[in-house]
Amino acid sequence: MSLTSGFYRFVFVSDGSDPEWTNWSNLGGYNQPDNFLLAEDFVEILLSGEWNDVPASLKRPFVCEHKPGVYFVIQAIYCCTIGSENDTVVSAMGYLANNLQPILDDWTVLTETLAISFESEALTHFEAAKRCSKKGGRLYEPWDQDEYNLVTGNLLVNHQDWTEFWIGLSDFDEEGR
Numbered sequence: 001m002s003l004t005s006g007f008y009r010f011v012f013v014s015d016g017s018d019p020e021w022t023n024w025s026n027l028g029g030y031n032q033p034d035n036f037l038l039a040e041d042f043v044e045i046l047l048s049g050e051w052n053d054v055p056a057s058l059k060r061p062f063v064c065e066h067k068p069g070v071y072f073v074i075q076a077i078y079c080c081t082i083g084s085e086n087d088t089v090v091s092a093m094g095y096l097a098n099n100l101q102p103i104l105d106d107w108t109v110l111t112e113t114l115a116i117s118f119e120s121e122a123l124t125h126f127e128a129a130k131r132c133s134k135k136g137g138r139l140y141e142p143w144d145q146d147e148y149n150l151v152t153g154n155l156l157v158n159h160q161d162w163t164e165f166w167i168g169l170s171d172f173d174e175e176g177r
């Protein structure tokens with residue numbers, strides 16, 4: 001199975017790597033990605049969970065992701081290297097207990113390594129990416145199919161006001177527009 005889809009090579013925005021799997025739609029009877037009018041370089045997910053390439057200028061709500069495990073460990077180490085000669089592990093656990101909740105409130109923790117946040121404000125792809133970054137995360141990049149099923153399951157149950165959401169997949173750099 002080719003990882004590229006026809007002429008188009010969509011990669012994760014964060015590091016330009018190829019997805020290990022794809023989930024393209026045949027929206028409107030056309031196999032996606034179709035780069036309609038040669039202007040579709042960014043990817044939305046549909047409520048079906050399938051992917052479609054669309055122009056970056058469209059406004060969509062979006063899904064941010066965050067790696068809570070790594071984030072919390074870094075926070076804990078940071079906390080306990082400042083002015084503490086006590087048992088680092090105990091201090092770190094105390095820090096986590098005191099500081100976990102506000103972070104959890106802002107993110108839905110799906111697994112030990114993935115927290116997501118559904119943002120209902122419709123923004124362009126670039127604006128959405130910036131917003132995720134401001135929250136300490138990035139646009140959601142579906143690396144893992146099982147995790148992806150959790151994410152889209154959550155979308156279906158809780159976020160049906162919109163039918164399309166930005167994720168962090170693009171062929172903008174590949175295709176150069």
Ligand SMILES: [Ca+2]
Binds near residue numbers: 033034036040052
């Ligand atoms: Ca398309």
